[in-house]
Amino acid sequence: MSSLRHGSGVAIALMALGSITSFGATVEGPTFTKDVAPILFENCTSCHQPGQSAPMSLLSYREVRPWAKSIQKNVSERTMPPWHASSEFGTFSNDRSLTQDEVDTIVNWVNEGTPRGDKADMPALPELATNGWTLGEPDLVVVYDTVSLPAGGADQFFDLFGDPKLDEDRWLTAVEMKPSNPLVAHHVILYQMERGSGASPNGWLGAWAAGAQPMAFQEGTGRLLKKGSKIVADMHYHPAETAEEDVLSVGLFFANDKSDIEKELVNLWIVNQDIDIAPGQENYVRNAEYTFKQDSQILSFLPHMHYRGRQFTYTAKYLDGRSETLLHVPAYDFSWQTQYQLAEPLSVPAGTVIACEAHYDNSSNNPFNPDPTKRVTIGDESFDEMMIGFIDYIVDDGVSPPDAGLVIEAKLEEFKRLDSNSTYSIKFAGQFSSALYLPVGSAGAQWHLAALGEAREIALDNIAWKGNEFSADADLAVLGSFSLTGSVDPVNGTVKGKVSTADGDMIPFFGKLAK
Structure with a gap:
């Protein structure tokens, strides 16, 4: 019994010492409240908070402590926080990578037993998501x-x-x-x-x-x-x-x-x-x-x-x-x-x-x-x-670049001045405005498409005609190279055909003479 009581006394003493290590001012190394929490709040808790994408919250010592070894490993290997740009090029406002000093702070804190530190040193909690919205309540x-x-x-x-x-x-x-x-x-x-x-x-x-x-x-x-x-x-x-x-x-x-x-x-x-x-x-x-x-x-x-x-x-x-x-x-x-x-x-x-x-x-x-x-x-x-x-x-100049839709309209007017019976307005893929100049029997076709930020020209080569039917090789940076086949109907003033991509996709198109 005496040895048990003695052991209990040692345990109590150790618990007391642990309490001093956790909260007392005698800790000389990094602590959670003074050194680690500011790093986590600045770089990690936008995701690591309730209702967000990360699997656990890192807003308090109680939440962080069970994950200490995992956090140490991930920051040491720089897999967390996720940032994959080389530091040699560019400076980015949302750079969430840790400095070497910050990594060393977390590593040393774990190596020294994850002391909590003085509660008075704990920084204010970061702004939390509102009803699950990171940016606050939407309009x-x-x-x-x-x-x-x-x-x-x-x-x-x-x-x-x-x-x-x-x-x-x-x-x-x-x-x-x-x-x-x-x-x-x-x-x-x-x-x-x-x-x-x-x-x-x-x-x-x-x-x-x-x-x-x-x-x-x-x-x-x-x-x-x-x-x-x-x-x-x-x-x-x-x-x-x-x-x-x-x-x-x-x-x-x-x-x-x-x-x-x-x-x-x-x-x-x-x-x-x-x-x-x-x-x-x-x-x-x-x-x-x-x-x-x-x-x-x-x-x-x-x-x-x-x-x-x-x-x-x-x-x-x-x-x-x-x-x-x-x-x-x-x-x-x-x-x-x-x-x-x-x-x-x-x-x-x-x-x-x-x-x-x-x-x-x-x-x-x-x-x-x-x-x-x-x-x-x-x-x-x-x-x-x-x-x-x-x-x-x-x-730099003005509020916006030239509206792609207006550029296409201007192209239609330009083509109509060349030959109004060869100028077609097409909704490519059912959604993108385009202007096609397609004179029957001629190799002088032009096609312009409004897509992905601006009006772009589709380069047309090897245009071949057989009556009112045509074929061509085409290239557009955003679509790559593709083949083009179709026909014009002079009586009804329409054009129809399909685009065949290298991977076998076929995109139909249909257009009418521009008014």
């Missing part, structure tokens, strides 16, 4: 229809339609997308469908993917949501092992007044659709570029590939011969779709070329590769591949 919430997904199977895609019921044009300053079931929701892209027309040609309104933060636009910039428009949610789901449901909610945040918006935030896609990766191929490289047509300022980048994607680089090539690496992602991770927001806008004079280079690894050395024995081509599913270099930018 308007659009809730979409429930999507039911079966267990297993291939990825599924849905175009969902939401109606914000706007009775006037409104400027968006932020968009937050909240799928109810992140287990199956892979990504969503929001487009504006203007009343009486197809999708807006000016890129997207916003996008969400696993690991992405809400899109809050830079002060003074916005995207115009027009009266009577619908918001199309292009949904991509990756089914789970069990049947699941998802309901998408979209939070819209508006400018208080038109005068708050100085510039339209334009979303640009730099795309290469010509992807064909052999089984086991270790370093497959694709390139794409875009030339700015007017003086502009780039605000952010968002590289997009799928599971085989390994590296992505944006480079600016200036008219004076200089080149500059703007962003390099040396270890791309499909699980984290990060928008890299520049700390300061980057001026790009007219004529500046933005070159994107993507590297893919279809070998067994790629730990994310679902099947290195498969040939991989362009496609929407996660097991296919993509190459898109997204850019958000503003123009």
Whole structure:
């Protein structure tokens, strides 16, 4: 009994010592309240809080302590917080990577027994999500229809339609997308469908993917949501092992007044659709570029590939011969779709070329590769591949770049002056406005399309005619190379045909003589 009592006394003494270590002022090393909590609050808790995407909350010592060893491992290996841009190029306002001092602080805190520290040193809690909304309560919430997904199977895609019921044009300053079931929701892209027309040609309104933060636009910039428009949610789901449901909610945040918006935030896609990766191929490289047509300022980048994607680089090539690496992602991770927001806008004079280079690894050395024995081509599913270099930018002169739809209208007028009986107005793929100049029997055809941020010319070569039927080879950077076949009907003043892509897709088109 005496030895038991003695042991109890030692235990009590140790407990007392532990209490002093946890709360007392005698701790000399890092503590949770003074040193670790500020790091977590600044870099981690936007996701690691109740109702957000992370699996556990890190708002208190009680929540953090059981995860201490895991946190130490992840910050040491720099897998958390997720940030994949090289520090050698560019400075980004949303850089959530930890400094070496911050990493050392967390590592030493765990090595020294995770002392709590003085409660008086605890910083104020960070701003928490409101009803699950990271940016606070939206001005308007659009809730979409429930999507039911079966267990297993291939990825599924849905175009969902939401109606914000706007009775006037409104400027968006932020968009937050909240799928109810992140287990199956892979990504969503929001487009504006203007009343009486197809999708807006000016890129997207916003996008969400696993690991992405809400899109809050830079002060003074916005995207115009027009009266009577619908918001199309292009949904991509990756089914789970069990049947699941998802309901998408979209939070819209508006400018208080038109005068708050100085510039339209334009979303640009730099795309290469010509992807064909052999089984086991270790370093497959694709390139794409875009030339700015007017003086502009780039605000952010968002590289997009799928599971085989390994590296992505944006480079600016200036008219004076200089080149500059703007962003390099040396270890791309499909699980984290990060928008890299520049700390300061980057001026790009007219004529500046933005070159994107993507590297893919279809070998067994790629730990994310679902099947290195498969040939991989362009496609929407996660097991296919993509190459898109997204850019958000503003123009120097005026509020917006030339409206792509108005450019197409101007092209129609230009073509009609050449020959009104050879000028056709076409809704390509049912949504994109285009102007086609197609004189029968001539090789002098021209085709211009409003898509993904601007009006673009589709290069037409090897045009051949057989009566009123025609064929041609065509190339558009955002679609790649494709073949074109069709016929004109001079009596009814119509043209119809189809575009055949390299991967076997066929897109029909139909047009009428422009009035």
